[in-house]
Amino acid sequence: MRFTTKVLLLQLATVLAVVTVATGVYTYFAVERLRDDAENSALLIARTVAAQPVVRAEVAAQSADGVLPDRASLIDGPLQQLATESALSSGALFVVITDSSGKRLSHPETEKLGETVSTSFSETLRGEEVTAWETGTLGPSARAKVPVYAPGSDTPVGQVSVGFQPASAYDDLPLVLVVIAGGGVLALVVGGIAALLLRRWWEKTTLGIQPEELSALVQTQAVVLDGVDDGVLAVDEGGTVQMANDRATSVLGRDPVGTSVEKLGIPLKSVDGVVVGGHVLYIDVKPVRRGNRVLGSVVVLRDRTDLTALAGRLDSVRSMTSALRVQRHEFANAMHAAAGLIDAGRSDEAAGFLRDLQQHGPVDYPLEGIEHLEEPFLRSYLGAAALPAGERGVALRLAEDTFVLGELRVVEDVATVLGNLVGNGVTAAAGAPEPRWVEVTLMDSGDELVMVAADSGPGLAPGVDFLAPVDRGADDSDRVHGHGIGLSLCRDLARRRGGELWLIDRGGSGSGAIVAARLPRVMQDRQPQAGEQ
Template sequence: MVTVTPRRTLAGQLLILQLAIILVVLVAVAAVSLAQSAATFNRVEGRRVAALGEQLAGNALLRDRLNRPAPGEAIAPLVQNTLTQSGVTSVTVADARGRVVSSTDPTLVGGPLVLGDPRVTRGRSWFGELELGSSRELVAQVPVLGAREENLGRHLGVVVIGEASPSWWQRLVGASSYLFTYLGIASALGVLGSWLLARRIKRQTLGLEPREIAGLAEHREALLHGIAEGVIALDPQHRITLVNAVGRRLLDLPEHCLGHSLAELRINGRLRDVLAGAGGGVAPDQVVVRGGRVLVMNRTPVTKDGRRLGSVTTLRDRTELARLEQELGSFRSTTELLRAQTHEFANQLHTISGLIQIGEHDEVVRYVDTLSRHRASLDLTVTSRIHDTAVAALLMAKSAAAAERRVELRVSERTGLDRLPPEVAADVGTVLGNLVDNAVEAVAGDAATGPAWVEVELRQDTASVEIVVRDSGPGVAPELATEVFTHGFTTKAAEGGERGIGLALTRLVCHRRAGEVAVTNTDEGAMFTARMSTFPTAPQGAR
């Protein structure tokens, strides 16, 4: 049977780690206390044994006996008396030759004296730790100098006063009477703090263990980089906390953008408003033009327990879809043209049939002739000034659709357009179709004030094509003249509630062809002017 050892929880691991740290700190404190105790002992006891040594070395009896032969027996009582009165560990006296003549440790008598500093024999005192016999002691070695006239200043011997060094346990106990109390309180507080911290971390991690947190992080990365949409998350200060590769590509963000604010990344205008939730940025399906792309963005604020944590915004690239919508719009325009012509032809046939039934044959001839001249005039006006078949067909379709809404579509006498390359003609058709649709929509709702008309003017030079669309509508508010394209504003509501693809795509096409589109107001209404280059452009997304 295989026994599986349970893994320690994150809180348990943190508790053990912090207890180990506390133990190390306590050991360090104890070591410091021992070092301080040793330093204090050496300083205080060193001074005391040095003073005792100087006192004994200055004793007249000791000086007199050391100057005579066999002084040991005579000074033994003096040595023992010094030991008894001072409470030191040992007292030793050596003669001028360095031989111990008297000591409280009988094993040292007759042997050589170990000097801590050779200068002691030259009249200089010294104190420090030495091995005396079987123990290590803090000793003071004081020279005995002659005081009589015949031996004044002559070295007579050495007095050694020793105090046994305490053990580490004695030093620890003697370091402070409250040391163990302090260490105990610190240990208890450390254990309690570690336990509380472990509980707090467990709550903040929702009870997840490190391997589970790592698994969630891996799954999140896989999820973020596995979806086709862009995702970007901001904190309350509008700093980027998360972004996947698709989002970074769609927004043209640098690789190391995490932690930077929108202002630092120079994200301004409409895009900043949507990401930050300003100016209606919380509405769904916000259209933004960024880096040659039409983006649809959805921002979701993130809150927890009433606290605002930031926001998450998803991005979809609608550029290709917008183009498909424009192509579909062209087919829809053709369908509308056929439907309008069918309706118109049906009315005309009914009129002709009625005239025949009442016998007005001459009137039938005049009616048919009038219809033929009107159709020929319209075809001749368009085809004589616009030699590109695709653009001419588009204008014919738009003219019929406008007529259905009682709007007259005019072609300016200043119009002149030669045949264009297919890719240029497609872009011209996209821009022209969008501008005409917006103009017709604007004037159709304002037809009660007078005749509704839209005038198209196309001009071409060696390097560019200029499209001018004028209308008899109410015009564009001056404060929207710049924002109208940035916001993707349009005068009509698209199906499904989406707005702004038409004019946003118009500006996108113009920018891609190194051009621009603008709107101004005239005395009669609005005038949209678009200019684009006829030279080949780089593929979409090329850098």
């Protein structure tokens, strides 16, 4: 039997038990109310009869005389006539009037006139009123007994007893029972409907999965989620994270459960890279469905921070390696040329050639304004970057106001940031009309290095975030400043050092974008060379 069926039967049984108990209690109180009503009716009639002047006078006279009239006189007497009329008009079983000795002065059965009553009358002779269910000569009844006082006195001289038979007392009981039964049936129907609705809600909420299946599902979830190296988020239809494994919490730097993915900075769509909390994440989003119902999404976070940073450094190393290979080749050629001049006896030309080589280096980089920069690494790095840029038809140049006095002491971070600025600028300029160029400005102050890159590209369209990642599979043909991953990573790198990366000018109307970065704690003071003051 399915769990929901068991719950339904249990709920129905509970409702039935509650209704049965409530019906029993209500029936008990209803019967007690009818008994009380019968006793109160008898008491009111008894009081009314006992207060009649003729009753008070006749009973007082009979009690004072002590001689009981014969039965015929009692039958025709005013007390019997009054009692009979009162019983008929009220529907009472009997109205009995007695004297102080308990002798009946009226009775529905005339042969019992003059006899002593079968129930106690001592309380009424003490001036007390009594209501009770008792059994007398006429059977069980709800009766009331009240004292009869002598005229102008408060001394009891007899009593009036009025009784209603049970059948008349419970005349309204069938209607009461019908109402109770109707209420019970209605309660059962409402309870049954509520139980059915609760069952449907349960199955909808749990997707029809039974508790034992839920237990197995939790075990499977723990094994799967904690056994993978990627971060996993379970997101509901509203975009709120409902579950996250330990890896996702570690990558995001916080417990994301209960937080919307928008606040976490995670797009609810697959992207090839986005920077969140200093991590470069590749995001896969898979919708979760059961039947025709969409339950939300599963977001897989693949941390590619180290890989992206390593790729950037490898690009820098590759550029430097290419530059060194060119330098080695050109230096070898220069040495052969110098040796040839010496062998030919052209010593003066050989000396001039070597002096020129000492001043400008063995490689003539296609880097305009290289004479403005003396820092060895930056000079070599930008010279090497100018070679592939030239192959793409883009001229790389240094601005005239470039001014760097110190020397680099943190090469990797500078190469990563500068490489992204130059690479994005070359990409933007390569698709623009001629002349195509990228201009770099470098300035240092203390241990800080400021880098500015401007290009001749079309610039950034209004509303486009130059740090935003490109959606996987989207048409990025108009994307001229990378995919947003490198620049985002560079900005995070700069911020971790206390610096910043920002957009100075979006460009447009014939000019490209201008991007700047400030990196503290990357420079050291340049040591004076021999002969320098």
